[in-house]
Amino acid sequence: MPLVSFLLFVFVTSFTPGPNNIMAMLFANKYGFKRTLKFCFGVGAGFFLIMILSSYFNLLLKNFIPKIELIMTILAALYMLYLASKIIKSKNNEKDDDGDKNNRFLSGMLLQFINPKGILYGITAVSTFIIPYYTSNTSLLFFSLFLAFIGFLSTMSWSMFGSLFQRFLTKYSRQFNIIMALLLVYSAISILVG
Numbered sequence: 001m002p003l004v005s006f007l008l009f010v011f012v013t014s015f016t017p018g019p020n021n022i023m024a025m026l027f028a029n030k031y032g033f034k035r036t037l038k039f040c041f042g043v044g045a046g047f048f049l050i051m052i053l054s055s056y057f058n059l060l061l062k063n064f065i066p067k068i069e070l071i072m073t074i075l076a077a078l079y080m081l082y083l084a085s086k087i088i089k090s091k092n093n094e095k096d097d098d099g100d101k102n103n104r105f106l107s108g109m110l111l112q113f114i115n116p117k118g119i120l121y122g123i124t125a126v127s128t129f130i131i132p133y134y135t136s137n138t139s140l141l142f143f144s145l146f147l148a149f150i151g152f153l154s155t156m157s158w159s160m161f162g163s164l165f166q167r168f169l170t171k172y173s174r175q176f177n178i179i180m181a182l183l184l185v186y187s188a189i190s191i192l193v194g
Contacts (some may be wrong), residue, residue: 005190007128009080012149012183013125014154016087018117020047020108021158027104028159035104037158042108044152047122050112051144054122058131059140073192076128079120080188084181108155122147 014019020043027036112118130143168176 001129002190003100005187006125008183009125009129009166009187012180012187013083013117013191014150015120015157016180019111019115020118020151020155023108023111024155024159033159037103040152040159041106042105042110042156043112043155044108046109046112047104047118047151048144048148049109050118050122051141051147052140054119054126055130055140055144058123058127059135061127062135063129071133073128076124077188079124080184084184084188086180087177087184091127118151 024036024040024043043070125147126143130140134140134143
């Protein structure tokens with residue numbers, strides 16, 4: 001497994017702005033860090049389910065269509081390049097969303113099933129970095145827990161630094177986006193040549 005590329009992909013995809021992180025930041029700004037924890041735990045639980053489903057979906061594809069591995073690797077690299085271009089072009093948009101004040105855990109969990117970034121992240125990470133090297137149930141469970149934990153850490157950090165991080169992204173959004181995009185381009189190239 002190209003470990004550096006895997007970790008770069010996981011870091012960049014998990015910690016860049018997306019529905020989970022933006023919602024966590026907004027909840028923390030409005031309701032405080034403690035009241036946002038339920039949302040973060042919900043994101044982690046939902047993300048774990050998405051990772052498990054992605055793992056077995058990819059394993060099913062690999063077992064039934066062995067020649068799909070090269071195609072999946074190329075598609076994953078293209079997706080990472082697409083993400084890099086979206087990150088470079090993105091602007092720091094703020095949305096005011098009250099969300100579900102009473103059941104943030106369920107809101108965070110259900111968000112994962114309509115979050116295209118999370119679903120594509122799961123399919124890409126598993127098909128590119130995990131399934132080619134590990135296929136046992138134990139390893140799929142371990143990697144799903146690991147990826148869910150990283151997702152949980154990213155929403156926690158966006159929550160914890162809500163207003164501070166928001167100001168930083170507003171001030172340095174262009175530089176941050178360029179660095180994140182370049183890291184994704186590196187990951188995409190390394191999986192194609194590695």
